[in-house]
Amino acid sequence: MKKIFYYFFFCLTLSNLLIAKEKADIIVAKDGSGNFNSIQSAIESIKENNQEHKIIYVKNGLYNEKLFIHNSNISIVGENRDSTIIRFAELRSNWIEKNSDSFGSATINIDSNTYNITFANLTIHNNYGSIHGENGHQFAILGLGTKVYLLDCNVIADGGDTVSLWDQEDGMYYHNNCYFEGWVDYVCPRGWCYITDSKFYGHNLTASLWHKGIGDKDQKFVIRYSYFDGIPGFPLGRHHSDAQFYLLDCIFSENMADVPIFWPVSKNAQIWEWGQRHYYYNNHRLGGDYKWFEDNLEDAEGNPEPSEITAAWTFSGMWNPEKEMPSVLPYVYLPKPRNGSYDITLETILNWIPSRNAESFNIYFWKSKFPQALENGEKLKDGPSAVGEPIFIKNQTEKYFNPETLEKNSTYYWRIDEIVDGAAVEGPLWHFTTKE
Structure with missing residues (x-):
């Protein structure tokens, strides 16, 4: 994995932060200075059916853990985005051979019936590929719950399906200022998803983005103010069934292939009953634009103006993540x-x-x-x-x-x-x- 240097858009005084009175509910530290020395232990200390927002503050360190979240209203927040690392190597196919389904095959596993889960200011990495040279499906995050925040995170897998948030009926996800890296379909939500101010890097020649929106015709995948890069010839995206993409104010590197979001030839592919719904506004490619991502918002249902396409709009009034966002970051x-x-x-x-x-x-x-x-x-x-x-x-x-x-x-x-x-x-x- 290439070394990532990701700079915040501001400066903060580290010494002030270190001496601040910490308001997190639980502190995790490898050196024993916190309440727990493992993140999973901290998660399990929260009572079942939790209704209060709990912040787990994780101090810098490499945490070789696979996490299981069966409870709601939990935020896991790192001390430093690049120095607080949750890493675990797992190949999906290996897990399925010994278990009944995919749940548990990720570095982070979020159970169904959970909601209001936040990861912030840390790195999540499934590094199976780096160890074994295999780039098959290996989730960094597999989520079956809804209202999931990723804030100021690096989320990386050495294979496909890096970020797999898969609550097909009710799933709603919000990601801000993140870095995503992986192989095929490495950001692949089901349901509703809004991503802003983020960076993407793909290692494969199949597809970077994927969406499944069959639970409701309104389900959509919206990306704004973001940058896409990858190996030479990387394609933007695909979907095997009905989906809806909106990309606005994005920059594509010169490495992006002249290949529109497409329907794959696959035994798993289904006819798009609601048609081709790929919408673009003010996107540009370094080295020259392609015709297929010309502005076409007027073709979208309701003819939305660019100013209307916000996080709240994405979720059609069911969730306003920027209004409800918890105060978890150190800035x-x-x-x-x-x-x-x-x-x-x-x-x-x-x-x-x-x-x-x-x-x-x-x-x-x-x-x-x-x-x-x-x-x-x-x-x-x-x-x-x-x-x-x-x-x-x-x-x-x-x-x-x-x-x-x-x-x-x-x-x-x-x-x-x-x-x-x-x-x-x-x-x-x-x-x-x-x-x-």
């Missing part, structure tokens, strides 16, 4: 308006997801010193100084801020510094531009 997250966004209404209210240890927030908000809004992709004309100086507004405990008076066609910057254990932790710099 402020998910700015609204989106960082770098344009055409923002003058009545906008700023929102964010706090870190799990935040006590209050120092609000910084100011207008760019450059009088005109910048064109999309244009560099600041006056260099970094065009940003202007941060203006402290106030300290507050609410996780929203109303700037009240905004000007048309103007760029605004903002920052949320969290107070954690009495000390300020500087947040990332965000900006947006208002409507003309």
